[in-house]
Amino acid sequence: MGDGEEICGGIIAVVIILAIIYYVIMFILSILTQILLVATIVFVAYRVHSKRNEITDWIDPSIVSLPRSEIFTIVLLNLFHVAPMYNRHKYENEKYNQIENKIENLNEDLMRTSNIVGDYRRKISILETNNEDRIISASTKAEIGILLENISKETANKKRLEKELSSLYSLLKTKKDELDKLKDGARGSIIGHKKGYEEKYKEAKIAAEKEAKKAAEAAARKEKQKKEIKLLIIETKDLIQRNKLRTSDAGILFVLTAIETKLVNIDRAFERAGISYIDAKKNILELKDEIKKIGTTREKTTEKERAPQETYYDILGVDCTANQGEIKKAYKVKMMEYHSDHFEHQDYEWVKKMSKEMSQKINEAKDVLIDPEKRKEYNRKNGLC
Numbered sequence: 001m002g003d004g005e006e007i008c009g010g011i012i013a014v015v016i017i018l019a020i021i022y023y024v025i026m027f028i029l030s031i032l033t034q035i036l037l038v039a040t041i042v043f044v045a046y047r048v049h050s051k052r053n054e055i056t057d058w059i060d061p062s063i064v065s066l067p068r069s070e071i072f073t074i075v076l077l078n079l080f081h082v083a084p085m086y087n088r089h090k091y092e093n094e095k096y097n098q099i100e101n102k103i104e105n106l107n108e109d110l111m112r113t114s115n116i117v118g119d120y121r122r123k124i125s126i127l128e129t130n131n132e133d134r135i136i137s138a139s140t141k142a143e144i145g146i147l148l149e150n151i152s153k154e155t156a157n158k159k160r161l162e163k164e165l166s167s168l169y170s171l172l173k174t175k176k177d178e179l180d181k182l183k184d185g186a187r188g189s190i191i192g193h194k195k196g197y198e199e200k201y202k203e204a205k206i207a208a209e210k211e212a213k214k215a216a217e218a219a220a221r222k223e224k225q226k227k228e229i230k231l232l233i234i235e236t237k238d239l240i241q242r243n244k245l246r247t248s249d250a251g252i253l254f255v256l257t258a259i260e261t262k263l264v265n266i267d268r269a270f271e272r273a274g275i276s277y278i279d280a281k282k283n284i285l286e287l288k289d290e291i292k293k294i295g296t297t298r299e300k301t302t303e304k305e306r307a308p309q310e311t312y313y314d315i316l317g318v319d320c321t322a323n324q325g326e327i328k329k330a331y332k333v334k335m336m337e338y339h340s341d342h343f344e345h346q347d348y349e350w351v352k353k354m355s356k357e358m359s360q361k362i363n364e365a366k367d368v369l370i371d372p373e374k375r376k377e378y379n380r381k382n383g384l385c
Contacts, residue, residue, distance in 0.1 A: 054086065089182040096175040103168045110161040113154050120151045225277040226270075232284045233267050239291050250354055252294055259287050311382060312365035320384045324370060331366040335359065 124147050240260050244253060263284065270280040313320050316330040338358040368374045378384070 085182050085185055089179055092175060092179055092182065096172065096179060099168055099172050099175060103165060103172065106161050106165050106168065110158060110165065113158045113161065117151050117154045117158065120147045120154070123147055124151075222277075229267075229270055229277065229280050229284070232281065232288075233263060236263055236284055236288050236291070239288065243291060243294060250358055253354060255294065256291070259291060263287055311384065312369055312378065313384070315361050315365040316369070320379065322369075327366065327369050331362060334362045338362065 124144050127144055127147075237260065240256050240263075244256055247253065266275070266280055266283050266287075269275045270277070275283075311320075313322070316327060316334055318326055318330045322330070338355050368378050
């Protein structure tokens with residue numbers, strides 16, 4: 001039993017050690033990965049910065065007529081476009097330098113060949129001068145022949161070198177034109193980007209100005225509509241008040257109050273943009289027409305005041321021959337219509353007062369008409385039924 005426990009303990013210890021080693025290795029790898037990532041970012045940033053400096057110098061700010069800092073920024077923004085041009089220019093420039101070196105070497109060879117030919121000619125001239133008065137010996141003739149042969153070879157070599165030089169000069173010119181074209185293309189790209197940016201800025205500015213103008217026009221139009229609605233509301237309220245002053249009829253006053261409530265609701269809805277200007281104007285004009293249709297002029301009010309006094313039957317809205325059931329039913333309807341709960345939210349005290357007075361009249365009419373004796377006496381006094 002003891003040996004088994006020792007083995008288990010040993011296994012657990014090994015597992016723990018392995019786990020610790022694993023986590024330590026993973027931790028170290030994590031740190032190394034982060035270091036590598038940071039180093040890569042720094043290296044890339046350094047390379048981009050260096051490349052940007054090289055390209056900016058290559059473009060030459062003095063020729064482009066733009067500040068170095070601005071070219072610096074544009075190059076960064078167009079690095080993937082300008083960098084290939086720069087790299088190709090660099091590659092072609094190396095070829096150009098190689099051609100120049102080759103031309104320089106060929107020129108040296110050509111000069112050396114010319115010097116050799118000159119030396120041969122001088123030797124022949126010396127030999128001929130030394131043997132003017134006597135017959136040239138066979139050995140001298142042989143020497144002159146060798147010199148002439150060498151001159152012929154060197155002259156042919158000279159012509160070959162001159163031809164090769166001519167070809168290289170032509171290639172050099174082509175390479176130079178190609179290099180200039182690449183550099184001009186890069187400069188054009190920088191200037192074009194600048195101009196393109198300016199054009200886009202101008203377009204954006206014009207578009208923004210147009211939008212601002214539209215917004216200002218819309219705001220002015222909305223303000224004008226708002227003033228128009230306010231004026232209509234004031235006119236309608238004034239019309240309501242004038243009609244209220246010209247009548248004492250409870251029904252008409254009630255209708256006018258309801259219209260006024262609708263008017264307030266329209267005003268609030270328009271303020272909250274709940275309804276449009278067209279709908280608000282249409283609704284207000286309809287309310288004005290409704291007020292005009294009521295026809296509560298001073299003359300009609302006077303005529304109504306001269307009319308016979310309202311009876312209990314008129315108050316309840318029943319005929320004088322109505323039975324008790326009809327009277328009770330009419331009473332309930334009228335009480336519901338003029339109940340104070342319907343008018344408790346009204347701002348005008350006279351409306352609440354009117355509701356209270358009408359309720360009293362309705363109760364009074366019911367009390368009289370529901371009692372047979374009182375009803376009989378009331379009919380007799382007023383000459384009814």
